[in-house]
Amino acid sequence: MSINHRSFSEQLHCPRIPVKEIALKEWDVVIQAMEAGQQVILVRKGGLIEETKDFRLEDTSFYLFPTFEHQKRELLKSAYGPALEHSLAQALESQRHVTIRSLAHVTDDIELFDSFALKKLSPYHIFRDEYAEQRLNWQKNKPLHILIIRGYRLQSPVAIPVIPQYAGCKSWIRMESMIADNDCIPILDDQEFHRKRLDILRRLGVSGAEN
Structure with missing residues (x-):
């Protein structure tokens, strides 16, 4: 397996807002799964209108900006149908x-190039294996990034207006204003997150899984 791996700290240095005003655009149904403790990875390959056409990690801590386009039942494991319906009901609004409800801290950035490695991570994401592999095979010369994330829930979710600068198929946005006067709470406790992170690394045979 061809794998590149970078690791960072396992939790936020300071569990208090603010972090930078950067946000990663991600499907709302994926964010729901993270907020429920069901998903601790993000699967990324870059937005269609980004200059480099590949994914770059802009920061290790960022808000999650929910998106509602492109979410389809046939792309998700069947258990996540109800969550998708709940998400689609909010699409017009x-x-x-x-509403920014949570933020993510990246503990590991893993670059994959083959489907064998990706299939080992199936228990850790909500996508059907066929769709996950489609993401891998899009622009096959570029890696698929698996971000292991420690999720944090904002104590008080913040509604922000959607402006033209946020539109389009891109990964990152800079929010117009900081989110302040807010605390964030870990979604998984230290022990449970550490266990899941090590299991992911072991499945991939990544060095450092023994830590």
């Missing part, structure tokens, strides 16, 4: 404003 999301054209005017979205």
Whole structure:
């Protein structure tokens, strides 16, 4: 297996807002799964309108900006149908404003190039294996990034207006204003997150899984 791996700290240095005003655009149904403790990885390959056409990690801590386009039942494991319906019911409202509910801290950035490695991570994401492999095979010369994330829930979710600068198929946005006067709470406790992180690294045979 061809794998590149970078690791970072296992938790936020300071569990208090603010972090930088950067946000990663991600499907709302994926964010829901993270907030429920069901998903601790993000699967990324870059947005269609980004200059480099590949994914770059802009920061290790960032808000999660929910998106509602492109979410389809046939792309998700069957257990996540109800969560998808709940998400789609908010799609119209999301054209005017979205609610920032959580943030992510990246503990590991793993670059994959082959489907064998990706299939080992199936228990850790909500996508059907066929769709996960489609993401891998898009622009096959570029790696698929697996971000192991420690999720944090904002104590008070913040609604922000949707402006033209946030539109389009791109990974990162810079929010117009900081989110302040807010605390964030880990979604998984230290022991449970550490266990899941090590299991992911072991499945991939990544050095450092013994730590």
